[in-house]
Amino acid sequence: QSVLTQPPSASGTPGQRVTISCSGSRSNIGTNTVNWFQQLPGTAPKLLIYINNQRPSGVPDRFSGSKSGTSASLAISGLQSEDEADYYCAAWDDSLNGFYVFGTGTKVTVL
């Protein structure tokens, strides 16, 4: 069971800004950096944001990440139809013996 909580869904019209929250705890987001993954239907997850706010090469700058305390957020500005996908936050968790945890996931729909 995930210890990173996301809203199950978010939506917006093309061009709008959408924000997804990710709530964790001291042992994960509170201590370690946050990553975000995008998963298009039928494909493997793809790294979208790493170390809280860094974009891998090729990821459009309309995607941005931030972290504060034990929470993080992903913003998509200038929403496009191809952004319709599932989004997952993730982080290393130092509790127990250590493990990597993904968030519950947010389905973004472009209206």
Place this chain on the structure above:
Amino acid sequence: EVQLVESGGGWVQPGGSLRLSCAASGVTLSNYWMSWVRQAPGKGPEWVANMNQDGGKKYFLASVKGRFTISRDNTKNSLYLQMNNLSADDTAVYYCTRDVQGDYLYYMDVWGKGTRVTVSS
């Protein structure tokens, strides 16, 4: 281009075993931490296990500890997941990932396409 290709998935009865393999090209796996991540039908990704470059550090999801073993053969540029005593809860697509690890940071920057494991009688 970096590519990870998983193999070894299939159908197995409860209590059975499978060994997954992940072959890499375009990258020297011995330089990286590696993970297995699974995704059950209709669910989100779930990290299963990882290991460091020389195999001296390994971590496991609590529910697979004692049943799954992760290993690597750096001479073959490959990663493996031995899965024993499988149950229906292990049914998922299993992905191999290349990871980046550092102080207070860990992430998967390259993913394979996955191999499907179905546990059913």
